[in-house]
Amino acid sequence: MTGNIISxxxxxxxxxxxxxxxxxxxxxNFFFWSFQGSVALVLVISMLTxxxxxxxxxxxxxxKRGRLIKKLRDELKEISNQLEALKGSAGSNVPxxxxxxxxxGTNI
Numbered sequence: 001m002t003g004n005i006i007s008x009x010x011x012x013x014x015x016x017x018x019x020x021x022x023x024x025x026x027x028x029n030f031f032f033w034s035f036q037g038s039v040a041l042v043l044v045i046s047m048l049t050x051x052x053x054x055x056x057x058x059x060x061x062x063x064k065r066g067r068l069i070k071k072l073r074d075e076l077k078e079i080s081n082q083l084e085a086l087k088g089s090a091g092s093n094v095p096x097x098x099x100x101x102x103x104x105g106t107n108i
Contacts, residue, residue, distance in 0.1 A: 019043055
């Protein structure tokens with residue numbers, strides 16, 4: 001976790017240094033849209049656009065993983081209930097006259 005924070009801070013510091021050193025106006029033309037701004041502003045907008053696109057592309061993975069976790073939790077709960085039922089029924093299957101000896105004459 002701290003590695004991720006350090007990586008983000010390093011990228012942010014590099015972006016700020018790049019933006020401060022490149023304050024010249026920049027013309028951006030994209031299809032019929034035209035924009036003029038500083039290199040720092042274009043960099044920030046590009047980074048934010050990349051983050052949003054990355055998050056949107058990762059949503060199906062996290063959704064699938066969440067469904068799998070829910071399915072596994074439900075299976076675990078069902079197996080735990082079955083185990084408890086087996087433990088409860090195992091104690092009631094011992095005959096009353098049994099003194100704890102098995103067929104070899106030793107105590108169990």
